[in-house]
Amino acid sequence: MEQVPDLAPGTALDVGSGEGADAIWLASQGWQVTGVDVSTVALERAARRAAGAGVDIAARILFFTAEQVAATLDPDSWEIVLAATLARRARDPEGRQVTIHDAVLHARRLAA
Ligand SMILES: C[S@@+](CC[C@H](N)C(=O)[O-])C[C@H]1O[C@@H](n2cnc3c(N)ncnc32)[C@H](O)[C@@H]1O
Secondary structure, rough: OOHHHHHOOOOEEEEOOOOOHHHHHHOOOOOOEEEOOOOOHHHHOOOOOHHOOOOOHOOOEEEEEHHHHHHOHHHHHOOOOOOOHHHHHOOOEEEEEEEEHHHHHEEOOOOO
């Protein structure tokens, strides 16, 4: 996540958003975040945490199930896609630190 502050806030998809810590942090930096997870329990907890983080932050985050995102949302909706946990699992079996370079599977800056 350390390179995210170098980017002007935009739209972010957080795949495997879990209980929402990364999504809430991104929203606190001004990003509009879509959190997606396969666990409805995690999504419910994330929504509660976001609400507890304050109205301004909660208003910048939407949480969806993976099925909802696949069925209803345009894949071109986001400028960055984070999959930190999934990338860590796939690429970091020895427990190395995963950088944002590893976590960003697809990054695109739209024309300003
Ligand atoms: C360690 S948690 C993520 C923590 C999160 N980054 C945070 O800031 O709290 C990993 C999450 O990935 C989700 N997950 C695993 N495989 C997934 C998949 N294929 N698609 C979406 N979510 C997935 C799990 O349900 C779990 O909630």
